[in-house]
Amino acid sequence: MGVALELFSGVKKDACFLCSHVALPLVRWTVGRGGGAFGVSEDVLKSRFKDRYWRTGLVDVIKGVAKYGVRRPFVPGAPFLIVWDYTYACNLRCKHCYASAGKPLSDELSGEETLKVADMLADFGVTAVSFSGGEPLMRGDIFDTIKRLRDNGVYVAVASNGTLITRETARRLKEAGVGFVQISLDGATAETHDSFRGIPGTYKETLQGIKNCVENDFFVEISTTATSLNYDEIPRIADLCEEVGADWYIVYNFIPTGRGHFIVENDISPEEREELLRTLWRKLASGGKLQVLSTAPQFARVALQEQRDSESKIIPGHFYNPMLTGQLQDLGEFIGGCGAGRMYSAIRPNGTLQPCVFMPIELGNLRKQDLEEIWDTHPVLQTLRDRTQLKGHCGICGYKWVCGGCRARAYNYLGDITAPDPGCINNKEIFEKLHEKRRSLEV
Secondary structure (H helix, E strand, O other): OHHHHHHHHOOOOOOOHHHHHHHHHHHHHHHHHHHHHHOOOHHHHHHHOOOHHHHHHHHHHHHHHHHHOOOOOOOOOOOOEEEEEEEOEOOOOOOOOOOOOEOOOOOOOOHHHHHHHHHHHHHHOOOEEEEEEOOHHHOOOHHHHHHHHHHOOOEEEEEEOOOOOOHHHHHHHHHHOEEEEEEEOOOOOHHHHHHHHOOOOHHHHHHHHHHHHHHOOOEEEEEEEOOOOOHHHHHHHHHHHHHHOOOEEEEEOOOOOHHHHHHHHHOOOHHHHHHHHHHHHHHHHOOOOOEEEEOOOHHHHHHHHHOOOOOEEEOOOOOOOOEEEHHHHHHHHHHOOOOEOOOEEEEOOOOEEEOEOOEOOOOEEOOOOOHHHHHHHOHHHHHHOOHHHOOHHHHHOOOOOOOOOOHHHHHHHHOOOOOOOOOOHHHHHHHHHHHHHHHHHHO
8 A cells, every 4th residue: 555655646656566556546546535525636645645654644544444444533553653752761850740750660672672663663554653751862772763763664753851952962863863843841931840840940951952943943842731830821831932933832631640640739620721722722723823732632622612603623633733624524523532542652661552651551562562463452442442431421522522531631530541531621520529539638
């Protein structure tokens, strides 16, 4: 299928009889029908699919249909994204860190093992890998692993605290093959950001890291974890993103796991989250250059409610904000909502696979097991992909196909991946009871 897409886009001129006379006509028909539905010409599609990452993504879509059928929500044949915590070593001590990072694990993958895992991801057809941690730049061999992935056709991103991204490091990341850099900024002021990060002076170093990435022409995303400690500053952080030239701004749900478990009292309320998402929507809808995203799957519901009478609708996802028109709005039910264990998965530094970085459920270990086998058969992943198993209001909600609730919040608050998301306005009674119980235990 990949060769047929290369023929379609003109990347390849010749191929075997099967690829050129059987697979190519099928690809031309399939892509043409899809492009027609979106109002995109064949010439535009050919241009898009000259990009090997687009080709990998489409192959994952086709494999997903072949493996699992056309279903809501959609499951690709391989993860579109793997978040790889490359090490738990870190130069900061963030109070909300999901990994309780600081020191490396005693059994982290060796440099040789990371290359083997990189080959496994590429062979399976993973579209993109985002290195995280800890601080992934604490390991010098990351550049070799990045290059291995890039050479095998995988798009590479790095999520960093920014403090180690000097001009020289930014240059090396670019040369190794990184296209996308996400840097965390948890306050509009040094006082707020440094209080999160645990080290004085971090704010200035982080801003410089962001500027170094912008200057080196990376696609730059700034991220903020929303808590009561920085809730009022988020609009100003969004303005700062525009000032420094970032492309995207994403607001993360606070998840009470890892070190973050100990600041659970600083989670924002469902009412505050609802107001925050509407504020983010207004920023997104203003039409500026900055794209605004959120890992809170309720963002899609809020956007649909705000656009109730519009013919064309933006339906936000974790990674993209597609504009869909007419019947195409139904696609929001296939691509939207929580993607844990469905659109993406996560790898710990020792090779352990999890549904997402915020959901510490061990699915297997890539030192010993094949990713494809785990992806296709693990019962936890099967449950996460089946929205009919959701409980409480999440199970009956009219927006469950575009949202589905944050499964990591459900798991870490209630110990059940199918439980209602306590962060949603429709489940505010659950959130209030949980926090009332916590307060009573403290007394």
